[in-house]
Amino acid sequence: MIPLLSSIIFLPLVGVLLVALTPSRLDKCIKYTGLLITGLGLLLSIYLVMCFDKTKSSMQFVEYCPWLTxxxxxxxxxxxxxxxxxxxxxxxxxxxxxxxxLNIQEKVKEYFIFYFLLMVGMFGTFMALDLMLFYIFWETVLIPMYFLIGIWGGPRREYAAVKFFLYTLAGSVLMLLSILTVYFLAQPHTFDILKLSSVGFDPHWQMVLFLGFFVAFAVKVPLFPFHTWLPDAHVEAPTPVSVLLAGVLLKMGGYGIFRICLPFFKDAAHNLAPALAIFAVINIVYGACVAMAQTDFKKMVAYSSVSHMGFVILGVAALNSTGFNGAVLEMFNHGIITGGMFLMVGVLYDRAHTRDLSQFGGLSSSMPFYAFCLTFLSLASLGLPGLSGFVGEFLSLVGAFGHYPWLVVLAAIGLIVGVAYFLYMLQRVLLGTLNPKCVSYGDMTALDLISVVPLIIITFIVGFYPQIVLTFQQVTINGIAHLF
Amino acid sequence: MSIQFLFPELFLFAMALWVLFGSAFPSLRKISDFFATLGILGALLILPLTTNSSTVAFFDLLINDPISYFFRFLILLASVLIIFLSSGDKRIEEEHKGEYFFFILSLTVSLMLAVSSRSLLMVYITVEAVSIISYILIGYFRNDKFSSEAGLKYFLFGALSTGIMLYGVSLIYGLCGSLDLNMIANLAQGGHVFLPAFILAVVFILVGLAFKCSLVPFHMVAPDAYQGAPTAVSAFLSIGPKAMGFALLIRLFLTNQTPLIPQWTTLASGLAIITMIIGNIIALKQTNVKRMLAYSSIAHAGFMLMALSVVHQVGIQALLVYLFIYVFMNVGAFGCVILTNREEVDDYAGLSRQNPLAALIMATSLLSLAGLPPLAGFMAKFVVIAAVIQAKSYTLALIAVANSVVALFYYLRIIKVMYLSKNDCIKPINCSPVLILVLIVTVIANILLGLWPQGIMHIITLP
Structure with a gap:
């Protein structure tokens, strides 16, 4: 029996080897290796989903072996x-x-090596059940991300890459301290996440440790006031890296809160939930307002991420199963939708070499496919009922309403601003008379469509029938919610 | 038989004399690095045989225990790596090659004796020997202004600090009537000494050792010395004397795992904190890579001292792991300075395009020094912080990790210049096959010790 999870984690490492052994002039070959490996990874993960038993709340596909005894x-x-x-x-x-x-032109070999290493770190973070293993995978993400932004990024890439690195590291060293403290507080001493979940720490310690972990996760989410690395990193990163950054890296923060903060420190979570809710609403409203003011397309989408991740934290602060389900679903949906949005920004940037929203206009007539995809994803992102973005946000709001009705009202105002800036963006890009500069832009190529259409289909299906995702998570999430 | 204990040192010293003798003959001089390597490898082979010899040797002057074994091994390991680095350095001119390797071997012997000393007399003699050889090696480039200046500075400060140390030793002898470390520890822990005077004497000795470990405020000449000295010597200075200093700190202050003076934890953590902070903050501003590495090694010394502030077996074990990993990180980084022939940070611009391998080695060493998983430097930091947390010194641990974030900044600066800079600095690379080989070994060690540190981890266990 092949260990499925390890294969998913370390398949990209095979990719690293293959790419490292390919001479760098065969860049086509390297790109196809990249597609092959990530494609295989996708197939494996689909297989994982199919084999997954939805009715069990315990861990599945467990692999255990002592490492550093x-x-x-x-x-x-x-x-x-x-x-x-x-x-x-x-x-x-x-x-x-x-x-x-596939559009990457320079240093293709190095790019894919870093890309694969990034994949290893991301998969590992979501699967690790040992705190130190979790930490190691968590930190493994940093180095490749630094290089991916720093080498293939835009004009201010050095600044953005260093800022990303330092912010995240500053958060995660606090996590390291907390991990060690947790280890020595628990009797018997252990790094095992499952065992630690049932330890029940001293309430005085819980507060400190919760914050220690939470700051690390809050930087990644990112939660106000730790969010300032995100717009810089997004704007400078190349399109595919932005997709992964928004789609996956931000989720690592939310995942950490669910996996570690909530089960380990229940009392602290109870006490701190109102504060979380306040910060979440600040995220939602502030992110939306700042997005409204942006003239850079990508920066606008980046701030919309800040706003959306606020809903995840709001769902966490609800401390009930509705809120939790909403938060986890929102993480999934945001990954799909915002990943798609960044692809759309990338498509336009490839043609215009600018992201200044005032440089476009009337594209709907010359780029009908693009107009459709962008409108669809924007509507999903602003939370139109019937599309997936709505479901997660709605559940978060409903979950939180019982505890913080006034904050939820404020968050709803944030939603309205969200509608406003997306529509304003659509107006500036797609509507009006065709900007003469944009006449020559061709519509989306087949490759662009192949990458965006699956995301659109998922958005549609999940929006229409959210149960398709919820069934997988419900049992586990309700288990966590029962702790409170 | 106590002589058996000294076989590695004797063999090494014989080889050193042979190298010196050979330097009179051109044909032998050319291969003096080969003889030096042979000497070290021979000593490494003989070393395991000494474990069976008596615990104390030579009238209780030397001690044969696991700590001495570990440190002797560590010093030999560092020494062989340094010899490879030196033989890749073109600046160590052919004509003086013989003497150079003689001094490296003698330094190794002195260091090995120092880490096994059990008497303050032996401590003083070996520390002085190490100092004198270091002055010569730092000022090795006679015609180079910086090198001579660095040698002189190191000499003046070194003489002062060993002088103070000697004064401390004499005070201790007056107070305890013995130079035997065990006896001193027993008297002090039994409360049979006049404590204020004793503390003063101990602090005097600490000054001498702190100079060797380059702890703040005795760090001032280290950057000058590292910058002026031949790079391979800088690498050795950042490892050898430091390891010796820490070995002696363990011997002097933590005999029987009880602190020699009650204030030890406060003293050590205070020194550790200022050393880390000052080392890291000054490193931020450096433009010369060797100087930056010097400040980084000061900061690392602070980290190591932090492990010793934990008066517990775990702290000592953590220090040993740290030192072991530190050898590979530092040799890697200094080795890259030799390999690339560049000393200014700006000279590294575009190295990743010009020589991807050199850039990769440098980046790995620096990221390991910064303590990022999955590299070995992380494991080193991890075990030390684990020991500190176990001792419930949470503030100390917090300061340490905050420092490692600051440290990342200056390590990243070099990486940034190598990988992200658009300019190119065209300078020839020093392509010595031996050098590249040894650097690849350090990279592999940095990765392997990070992922699978079992090999050295058997000396450390968390409860």
């Missing part, structure tokens, strides 16, 4: 309803971003 660190992997959707998301966006990476 002296330090009590083990190689422990598993999947449950919380991580399944995110693993699928990672594999899907990994493949789609790889399609978008």
């Amino acid at each position: 002296g330090l009590n660190i083990s190689y422990h992997l598993g999947v449950d309803g919380l991580s399944l959707a995110l693993i699928f998301l990672t594999a899907l966006l990994g493949f789609i971003a790889c399609l978008a990476s």
Whole structure:
């Protein structure tokens, strides 16, 4: 029996080897290797989803083997309803971003090596059940991401890459301290996430440790006031990297909160939930308002991410199963929709070499496919009922309403601003008279369509029948919600 | 028989003399690095045989225990890597090659004796020997202004600090009537000494050792020395004397795992904190890579001292793991300076295009020094912080990890210049096959010790 989870994690490492052994002048060959490996990863993760038993709340496909015995660190992997959707998301966006990476022209070999290493880190983070293993995978993401932004990014890439690196590292060293403290507080000492979930720490410690972990996750989510790295990183990163950044990396933060903060420190979560709700609403409203003011297309989408991730935190703060389900679903949906949005930005940028929203106009007549996709994804992103973005946000709001009715009202105002900036963007890009500069832009190519259409289909299906995703996560999420 | 204990040192010293003798003959001089390597490898082979010899040797002057074994091994390992680095360095001119390797081998012998000393007399003699050889090696490029200046500075400061140390030793002898470390520890822990005077004496000795470990505020000449010295010597100085200093700190302050003076934890953590902070902050502003690495090694010394502030077996074990990994990280980084022939940060511009392998080695070493998983440097930091947290010194741990974020900034600067800069600096690479080979070995060690540190981890266990 082949260990399925390890194969998913380490398949990209095979890719690293294959690419490293290919001479760099065969860049076509390297790109196809990239597609092959990420495609295989996607197939494996689909197989994982098919084999997954929705009725069990325990970990599945568990792999365990002692690793550093002296330090009590083990190689422990598993999947449950919380991580399944995110693993699928990672594999899907990994493949789609790889399609978008076919446009990469320079240093193709290095690009794919870093890309694969990034995949390893992302998969590993979602599967690790040992705190140290989790931490190692979590940090593994940083180095490739730094290079992907720093080498293939836009004009201010150095600044953006360093800022991303330092912000995330500053958060994660606090996590390292918390991990060690948790280890020595727990009796018997262990790094095992499942065992630690049932320890029940001293309430005084819970507060400190919750914050220690939470800051690391909040930087990744990103939660106000730790969000300032995100717009810079997004604007400078190349399109495929933006897709992964928004689609997967931000989810690592939310995932960490669900996997570690909530089960480990229940009392602290109770006490801090109102504060979380306030920050979440700040995220939603502030992110939306700042997005409204942007003239850079990509920056606008980046701030819309900030706004949307606020709903995830709001769902967490609800501390009930409705809110939790909404938060996890929102993570999945946001990955799909915003991943798609960044692809759309990339399509336009490839043609115009600018992202300034005032440089476009009237594209709907010359680029009908593009107009359709962009409108569809924008509507999904602004939370139109019937499309997937709505469901997660709605559940989050409903979950939180019981505890914080006034905050939810404020968050709803944020939603309205969200509608406004998306429509304003659509107006500036698609409507009006055709901007003379844009006459020569061709419509989306087949490759562009192949990468975007699957995302649109998923958005549509999940929006129409959210149960298709919810069934996978419900049992696990309700289990976490029962703790409160 | 106690002589058996000294076989590795004796063999090494014989080889050193042979190298010196051979340097009189051109044909032998050319291969003096080969003899030097042979000497070290021979000593490494003989070393395991000494474990069976008596625990104390030479009238209780030397001690044969796991710590001494570990440090002797570590120093030999560092030394062989340094010899490879040196033989790749073209600046170590052919005519003086013989003497150079003689000094490297003698330094190794002195360091090995120092880490096994059990008496303050032995400590003083070996530390002085290490100092004198270091002055010569730092000032090795006689015609180079910087090198001579660095040698002189190191000499002046070194003489002062060993002088203070000697004064401390004499005070201790007056107070305890013995130079035997065990006896001193027993007297002090039993409360049979006049504590204020004893503390003063111990602090004097600490000054001498702190100079060797380059702890703040005795760090000032280290950057000058590292910058002026031949790069391979800088690498050795950042490892060898430091390892010796820490070995002696363990021997002096933590005999029987009880602190020699009650204030040890406060003293050590205070020194560790200022060392880390000052090392890291000054490193931020450096434009010379060797100087930056010097400040980085000061910061690392602070990290290591932090492990010793934990008065527990775990702290000592963590220090040993840290030092072991530190050898590979630092040799990798300094080796790249030799390989690329570049000392200024800006000279590294575009190295990833010009020589991807050199850039990769440098990047791995630097990221490992920064302590990022999955590289070995992370494991090193991890075990030390684990020890500190176990001792419940949460503030200390917090300061340490905050420092590692600051440190990342200056390590990233070099990486940024190598990979992200658009300019190119065309300077020839120093392509010595030995050098490249040894650097690849350090890279592999940096990765392997990060992923599978079992090999050295058997010396450390978390409870």
